[in-house]
Amino acid sequence: MNPLTIFARRFVAGERPQDAVRVGERLHAKGIKATFDKLGEDVLDQAAARRATEASKELLRLIPGGIERNVSIKMSSMGQEISRDLCLENVSGILDVAKEVGGFVRLDMEGSKLTRDTIETFHELRKRHDNVGIVLQAALHRTPDDVKEAVRRGDRVRLCKGAYKEPPQVALQDMGEIRRAFMACARTLLDGGSYPALGTHDETLIGETIAHAKAQGIAPSRFEFQMLYGLRKGRWGELVRDGYNLRIYVPFGTHWIPYFYRRLRERRENVLFVLRNLFR
Numbered sequence: 001m002n003p004l005t006i007f008a009r010r011f012v013a014g015e016r017p018q019d020a021v022r023v024g025e026r027l028h029a030k031g032i033k034a035t036f037d038k039l040g041e042d043v044l045d046q047a048a049a050r051r052a053t054e055a056s057k058e059l060l061r062l063i064p065g066g067i068e069r070n071v072s073i074k075m076s077s078m079g080q081e082i083s084r085d086l087c088l089e090n091v092s093g094i095l096d097v098a099k100e101v102g103g104f105v106r107l108d109m110e111g112s113k114l115t116r117d118t119i120e121t122f123h124e125l126r127k128r129h130d131n132v133g134i135v136l137q138a139a140l141h142r143t144p145d146d147v148k149e150a151v152r153r154g155d156r157v158r159l160c161k162g163a164y165k166e167p168p169q170v171a172l173q174d175m176g177e178i179r180r181a182f183m184a185c186a187r188t189l190l191d192g193g194s195y196p197a198l199g200t201h202d203e204t205l206i207g208e209t210i211a212h213a214k215a216q217g218i219a220p221s222r223f224e225f226q227m228l229y230g231l232r233k234g235r236w237g238e239l240v241r242d243g244y245n246l247r248i249y250v251p252f253g254t255h256w257i258p259y260f261y262r263r264l265r266e267r268r269e270n271v272l273f274v275l276r277n278l279f280r
């Protein structure tokens with residue numbers, strides 16, 4: 001690993017798929033699930049999109065039996081910005097392999113210029129595949145409608161706040177409003193959705209989710225929490241001990257800079273972590 005990578009190590013499992021799988025095995029031993037992500041995005045060259053596609057297929061085959069074969073992918077690395085047909089073909093290929101190995105694929109949500117296309121392509125994929133889910137970002141103004149539609153269609157949703165900087169015409173800017181929007185969407189998904197995933201480290205949202213589920217008699221087996229590798233590790237065991245499903249997003253690979261940058265932008269503590277290591 002190059003020296004810079006030391007700073008990314010807190011958030012990235014390693015460079016090779018084997019590094020991620022090893023993390024997945026350690027999590028599994030503690031009753032925690034994983035979703036594996038080979039980092040990469042914004043690919044504008046067909047050959048590179050094919051390589052990213054093949055890497056995701058390889059990853060699905062590499063995850064050993066006993067561990068859920070669950071991967072997260074970014075469609076912008078599968079040719080989304082080149083053509084929808086290419087992207088559909090690539091992602092369908094991944095879903096076929098996922099089906100062979102009993103796996104599941106989550107389509108991460110990227111910046112708002114791709115939201116509509118991501119959701120439309122997802123609907124297209126859902127016509128032939130049931131082992132695919134989507135991510136919806138609570139901060140976006142359009143998301144309450146997307147959540148209702150997802151519930152109507154029986155789609156599997158990971159709800160998160162949204163990691164991309166968006167303009168006020170597209171997304172809420174105030175954290176209080178984003179939290180309220182998150183909870184409104186979370187309640188809709190918990191009440192009527194298909195095994196929703198709540199992707200957050202925010203204790204207020206985790207607490208309100210648990211309180212809502214208890215009040216409505218929604219069993220913990222009907223939803224899962226998700227967190228990112230390297231964040232709030234101390235909380236993982238507590239959630240599992242309390243009987244909740246928890247899945248950790250385990251990214252790996254050499255293209256970690258945009259992912260790393262989003263983590264720094266989100267929280268001052270993440271920047272402090274890097275600075276502390278810089279002066280160590």
Ligand SMILES: Cc1cc2nc3c(=O)[nH]c(=O)nc-3n(C[C@H](O)[C@H](O)[C@H](O)COP(=O)(O)OP(=O)(O)OC[C@H]3O[C@@H](n4cnc5c(N)ncnc54)[C@H](O)[C@@H]3O)c2cc1C
Pocket residue numbers: 107108109110135137160161162163164199200201202203204226227228231232248249266267
């Ligand atoms: C599994 C997963 C998948 C994701 N996928 C996507 C995606 O596809 N697209 C996308 O745009 N975004 C994605 N995100 C990122 C998400 O949108 C947010 O940007 C990110 O999770 C930060 O928001 P937060 O709700 O976790 O908490 P933040 O807004 O970062 O933090 C809010 C509060 O949470 C508590 N908290 C947070 N971190 C800690 C900590 N380390 N220790 C103690 N308390 C803490 C604190 O009280 C803090 O004030 C994903 C997130 C997760 C967890």
